[in-house]
Amino acid sequence: MLPEVRQVQPGDTVHLCVCGRSxxxxxxxxxxxxxxxxxxxxEQRLxxxxxxxxxxxxxxxxxxxxPAPGWRGKWQRFWLGH
Known part of the structure; x- marks a missing residue:
């Protein structure tokens, strides 16, 4: 499951879960x-x-x-999304 990317603007208020059970x-x-x-x-992306x-x-x-197995695995995950 990938993170949610949320664009927020100055003055916005968001109520977010910190317990992981929502x-x-x-x-x-x-x-x-x-x-x-x-x-x-x-303005930012969360x-x-x-x-x-x-x-x-x-x-x-x-x-x-x-965890990626070794440097090569990290490189492939970063550049190729594997």
């Missing part, structure tokens, strides 16, 4: 006390975790991918 991941219901609200200060395995929730850290 059924609407990466969004979090407003009633959840563990969610985090972010108010965006500059890479948001949808699998719940990231150690940096709500952001994707690539934990959904198994």
């Amino acid at each position: 059924p609407q991941a990466p969004d979090c219901p407003d009633t959840c006390p563990q969610g985090t609200s972010l108010t965006i200060v500059r 890479l948001l975790c949808r699998c719940g395995r990231s150690r940096d929730l709500p952001y994707c850290d690539g934990s959904h991918n198994p």
Whole structure:
């Protein structure tokens, strides 16, 4: 499962899951006390975790991918998407 790429604008507010259990991941219901609200200060793209395995929730850290075996595997994953 790939991360969600979300384009946000200054002034936008997003409520994001940090526990990894939201059924609407990466969004979090407003009633959840563990969610985090972010108010965006500059235009940017957020890479948001949808699998719940990231150690940096709500952001994707690539934990959904198994480690690449060696330098060649990392190179192929980066350039070829394997």
